[in-house]
Every structure is written in C-alpha cells, then in structure tokens.
Amino acid sequence: MENMKGVLLILAIVAVIALVIAATQRGGQARQQTSLDDAKAEAQRWYERLGGQVMNLSSEEPAARQALADAGERYNAAGGQLQSANSVRQFELARESALEGLQYVRAARLAMGLDPGPDLPPLSSAQGAGQITQAREVSVQGHSYKAAPQPGSDTPYYYPGGRVQGRPVPAGWYSTPVWKTALGAGAGVLGGMLIFDALFSPGFGDFGGGDFGGGDMAGGDMAGGDFGGGDLGGGDFGGDFDF
Numbered sequence: 001m002e003n004m005k006g007v008l009l010i011l012a013i014v015a016v017i018a019l020v021i022a023a024t025q026r027g028g029q030a031r032q033q034t035s036l037d038d039a040k041a042e043a044q045r046w047y048e049r050l051g052g053q054v055m056n057l058s059s060e061e062p063a064a065r066q067a068l069a070d071a072g073e074r075y076n077a078a079g080g081q082l083q084s085a086n087s088v089r090q091f092e093l094a095r096e097s098a099l100e101g102l103q104y105v106r107a108a109r110l111a112m113g114l115d116p117g118p119d120l121p122p123l124s125s126a127q128g129a130g131q132i133t134q135a136r137e138v139s140v141q142g143h144s145y146k147a148a149p150q151p152g153s154d155t156p157y158y159y160p161g162g163r164v165q166g167r168p169v170p171a172g173w174y175s176t177p178v179w180k181t182a183l184g185a186g187a188g189v190l191g192g193m194l195i196f197d198a199l200f201s202p203g204f205g206d207f208g209g210g211d212f213g214g215g216d217m218a219g220g221d222m223a224g225g226d227f228g229g230g231d232l233g234g235g236d237f238g239g240d241f242d243f
Contacts, residue, residue: 036091039088
C-alpha cells in the first residue's frame with residue numbers, strides 16, 4: 001500500500017512538471033508569435049506609407065526623379081522581402097528597406113521644394129555614417145567626383161548613408177552613385193577604393209606623401225600623377241563631414 005502511494009506521488013509530481021513545461025512552452029510560443037506579428041505589422045506600416053508616396057509623387061527635376069526611382073526600387077525590394085519573410089529578423093530587414101525608400105522620398109521632396117514631412121526612424125545601416133555638410137570635389141584616375149549636402153545639376157544622386165566595403169559613406173548628394181557596384185567609368189576595384197578614401201576619409205590629406213605618394217604604390221600614375229602630388233596631393237576633402 002505504501003509503495004502504491006509512493007508511485008502515485010511520483011506520478012503526480014511528474015504530471016505537474018509536465019504541465020509546467022507545457023505551459024512555459026505555450027507562453028514562449030505565444031510571445032514569439034506576438035513578436036512576429038508586431039514585426040510584420042511594423043514593416044507593413046512603413047511599406048504602405050512608402051507605397052503611397054511613390055504612387056503619388058512625380059517630377060521632371062533630375063535629382064528628384066532619380067531619388068523617386070531609387071525609392072521605387074526600395075519599395076519593390078521591401079515588397080519582395082515581406083512576401084517571403086517568416087521571422088522577426090526578416091521583417092526587420094523589410095522595414096529597413098521601406099525606411100530607406102522613405103529617405104529617398106524625403107530627398108525627392110526637398111529637391112522638388114516640398115515639405116519633406118515628419119522625421120523618420122534612423123536607418124540601422126546608416127548608424128555612424130554621418131552626413132555631408134560641405135560641397136567637395138576630387139579627381140580620381142582622371143575622373144571628377146563631387147559630393148554636396150544639397151541636390152544640384154552635377155550632384156543628382158542621393159544616398160541616405162551607410163557602409164560600403166567597410167567604409168562609412170555619409171548621407172548626401174553625389175555626382176556618381178559610388179556606393180553601387182559600378183563605381184564610375186574606368187574605376188575598377190582599386191579605383192573604387194581610392195574614390196572612397198578620397199571622398200570619405202577625414203585624413204584625406206595624408207594621401208599626398210604616404211603609401212600612395214612614393215611608398216608601397218609608387219608606380220605609374222600613382223607615383224607622379226593624380227596620386228603622387230596632383231589632384232589628390234592637396235586633399236580638397238579635409239574631413240568636412242559630420243561624423
């Protein structure tokens with residue numbers, strides 16, 4: 001009889017433990033589902049807001065037209081991400097794409113002389129990138145590249161800020177979309193790296209007499225041409241970026 005009571009007690013304890021585990025699992029699953037639903041709703045909200053802007057805005061002004069085209073590209077990207085997303089992280093990426101598109105919309109509205117609208121949440125990809133505060137121009141391998149805080153006929157490409165090849169690229173307007181795979185006519189991988197250094201490095205003046213002036217890369221055009229003491233030797237870009 002005593003043995004039977006002991007067995008029943010053990011079974012009761014096991015049953016209670018099983019119930020606690022099941023309740024904990026259900027609670028965890030419920031929290032995960034809530035987090036997933038919240039992330040989906042947040043991404044969907046910004047995606048729909050972007051869609052409204054993209055559908056209702058148009059401009060013949062080159063800088064605004066280009067920014068709206070980029071906004072439309074991000075809208076399509078966010079839509080594709082939303083359709084395939086099944087995790088919080090994937091919905092967060094869709095939200096980031098939609099917010100990036102809205103940054104392009106704000107830029108387009110500014111270029112059109114319109115109110116840019118309310119501030120947007122910061123882009124996680126642009127953290128620490130800063131923004132251009134003064135117009136600059138540099139020549140790299142015979143090609144001119146410009147960056148400015150405002151749109152212009154020679155700076156029609158907007159970038160909301162981010163990192164390219166590990167380098168912070170500040171938000172602003174550019175003559176060439178150097179953050180994309182094609183870094184400009186005639187600019188290969190090395191040329192692209194040099195463009196980034198020239199445009200974005202606060203210590204750009206060091207290019208005059210360092211490795212590019214007469215050291216490790218003292219050969220060809222880099223020894224006595226654009227990089228030895230010419231266009232990049234004086235360093236038009238002294239670091240006037242708001243990092």
